[in-house]
Amino acid sequence: MSNSEEARLSVLRQLNLLDTPPSESFDRITRLASLLFDLPIAAVSLTDRDRQWFKSRVGVDHREIPRFKACCGDVADNSSVLVINDLLASHYHDSHLAESGIRFYAGAPLVTHDGHTLGAMCVLGTEPRQVTDQERGILKDLAAMVMAQVDLQHAVGRVEPSTGLPNYLSFVEDLNDLARDLPDSQRYVLGTELVDLEQINALQRVMGPAYLDALSQTAARRIRKALGEQAKIYHVGPCQFAHLETGDRADILVRAVNLRKSLLEVTVNGSAPFMLRPVVGVAPVQLGRTQPDAVLRLAHTACRDARDNETGAGFYSRSSDNRYQRRFSLISDFQEALQSEDQLHLAYQPRVDMTSGRCVSAEALIRWQHPTVGNVSPAEFIPLVENTTMARDLTDWVMRNAIRQAAAWYHQGLQLRVSLNIAAANLEEGDFTERLLGYLGSEGLPLRAVELELTESGLISNGQAARRQLEELMARGVKIAIDDFGTGYSSLAYLQTIPAHVVKIDRSFITGLNQHQRSQTLVSAMIAMAHELGYSVVAEGVETEEAKQVLHSLGCDEIQGYLIARPFTSTEFTRWFMAPINTVTARPSSRQSL
Structure with a gap:
């Protein structure tokens, strides 16, 4: 096969016309051809390697015929109009068309801009027939309309430019x-x-x-x-x-x-x-x-x-799809939750100083009561929201409400710092510091009354702009805590460069602490290194007295977990804090849990 034929076939493949479903845009042209010539059969015939395939057809049921002795194949080979007044009186007398009862054929070439002939726009009849010069011109115009449609499909974004x-x-x-x-x-x-x-x-x-x-x-x-x-x-x-x-x-x-x-x-x-x-x-x-x-x-x-x-x-998998659908549904519904007065609320979990046994801080934890789904875990919806533009709105909602509550406690005389979780993306917002300071100022709350918690990976992955914001906040007196420490980059070496005051050891290191010597050795190293670098240390997820005793022996500064209390509503937290017994030595009663 010649190189030109291979090139022609390559172009035909690239246009992705072969073996595609019928298209009304092409069918409209073949119907018009049949009407103009008053003939029962019309087709857009594409010449493949060994067949003629009909992208559009009128008056014929089959989609393809052999290329051998096909009139349209000769049109593709010669790139010129071909008219056969009577197939039985020509060398096509033993062709597939003639054997199927076709006597008349006229076809005009379908030519691309770079000169490759894809096939023919053809009309056929069961009786011999002559063609006028005007009809030749009409057939050429119809072929041009077919190619214009091919071009239009590409021009109107039907083809990916990089791959064709x-x-x-x-x-x-x-x-x-x-x-x-x-x-x-x-x-x-x-x-x-x-x-x-x-x-x-x-x-x-x-x-x-x-x-x-x-x-x-x-x-x-x-x-x-x-x-x-x-x-x-x-x-x-x-x-x-x-x-x-x-x-x-x-x-x-x-x-x-x-x-x-x-x-x-x-x-x-x-x-x-x-x-x-x-x-x-x-x-x-x-x-x-x-x-x-x-x-x-x-x-x-x-x-x-x-x-x-x-x-x-x-x-x-339908079950997997349902999980993905739930995620998208939650993302869609969260915008409404931000505007609602009764879907989102904050819970507060105490942090207790291990030396005095007194509560010195409370972590503000967002909760979502969806109107139809019910309670949605923060572990489910926060990672979803943080990957959307709603991350800013979520953090603003938390800051406004937590600072308002912290101010209420502050003006009541409660010596308490409220810890706020913020997303790493928030630090890339140029006005984050200004907004935070604005909320604090409007409530008359000193900067020392709040603490910002960011995950270890979030702190490390931030750029210079975020780093500058953290350093400015620290210079103004805002405490910064590294949350979930050990689960991100898991390297204490990063403590030398992270701008922060507090390290919060992730609960995964605390679970079973009293039962595993290797866990104790690892946590001991974390605490010692953090202290050497000037950080205070908080252990999260403390649920047993035994774990508390181990942490006390290792020099941990503060603990947080169900041993102290589950997260409270603001009203319950106030009542718990003001009670005569709210120290680390007291297990919470059933009234303390949400």
């Missing part, structure tokens, strides 16, 4: 067309993700957008090789692909696993790609029952499960 593959919009259109042609038919959508989508922004920052394009281009060729030339592959998002499959469920999974294996061999510029972790998620779908955008969401959910479970490939 049909994109998300094309996927939606094709799935809708399939649903009209084959309603309720079973298909499998295989979604392929080259990298963890949660890391894609970081990857683009580090490697640049050109790297993602190169990775997608290389992967697209690998997917094409794995699936074959007839498969239609869609580039539906950054480093995300999709295609449709039919067959047995077990066979589909085998194909998904094999596709994933082939992607592990992808290279970019001769090297193994950075952060390449391909997964393939399979979502079964009945055509017409599920919207195309929902289909891709199901495939993405399957990809997420495959990644989380480290299986590489897997089927969509």
Whole structure:
């Protein structure tokens, strides 16, 4: 086969017209052709390697015929209008068309801007016929309309520029067309993700957008090789692909696993790609029952499960999807919770000084009573909210309400510091310090009456602007605490650079402290090093008298946990604090728990 023919076929494949569902935009042209020529048959015929495939057709049931002795094949070869007045009186007398009863043929070439002929716009009849010059011109105009439609599909965002593959919009259109042609038919959508989508922004920052394009281009060729030339592959998002499959469920999974294996061999510029972790998620779908955008969401959910479970490939799980749906639902509902007067509230858990046994601080903990779901754990909704623009609003809500309560206690004469949890992202807000100081000033509360808690990883990962804000707050007298210490970077060396006053040892180190000598050795080293560097130490999650005694012997400064009390409402906390017995030596009664 000549190089020009290979180039022509390559362009035809890249346009992704072959083996696609019927499209009204092309069908409209073939109906017009049949009407203008007063002929029963019209088609947009694309010339493949060994067949003529009809992208659109009127008056014929089959979708393709052999290329051998096909009139449209000769149009593609010669790139010129071909008219056969009577097939039986020509060398096409033994062709597939003639044998099926066709006597008349006229076709005009479908030519791309760079000169490749894709096939023909043709009209056919069952009786011999002549063609006028005017009709030749009309046929050429119809062919131009077909090519304009091809160009329009690309111009209106149907193709992903970096790979030349049909994109998300094309996927939606094709799935809708399939649903009209084959309603309720079973298909499998295989979604392929080259990298963890949660890391894609970081990857683009580090490697640049050109790297993602190169990775997608290389992967697209690998997917094409794995699936074959007839498969239609869609580039539906950054480093995300999709295609449709039919067959047995077990066979589909085998194909998904094999596709994933082939992607592990992808290279970019001769090297193994950075952060390449391909997964393939399979979502079964009945055509017409599920919207195309929902289909891709199901495939993405399957990809997420495959990644989380480290299986590489897997089927969509309804139970997993329900969990993801709950997360998105909570994010959507949280904005309303921020505006509501009765959904969010703060609970306060005491921190007790181990020397005096008195409560010296209270950590403000947000609680969410959802109107339909009920109580939502902070461990569930806070990480979700912190990855949205609502992180600022959440922290503002906590600061306003906690500072208002701290001011009330302060003006009552309670010697108490209130600790506020803030997100790492808040420190990137240029006006964070100003807002905090404004809330304190409006309530007449001194800066020493509050403490800010940030996680270890949050403190370390912040940039220079955040570091400057922390240092300014410390200079003004605001206490800074490292929360959940030991669970992030797990290196005491970082204590030399983190701007903070307090280290809070995570509860995971305290659980079973009295039973495990290695835990005692580790906690002892944490406390000693923190003290050497000038930090005070708080142990979280203290639930037993034995753990308290071990921490006391190790020199821990303060403790917090159920041994002292569960989190209180503000009213309950005030009553507990003012009671004659609220020291570390007293176990809380049942009235103390929420």
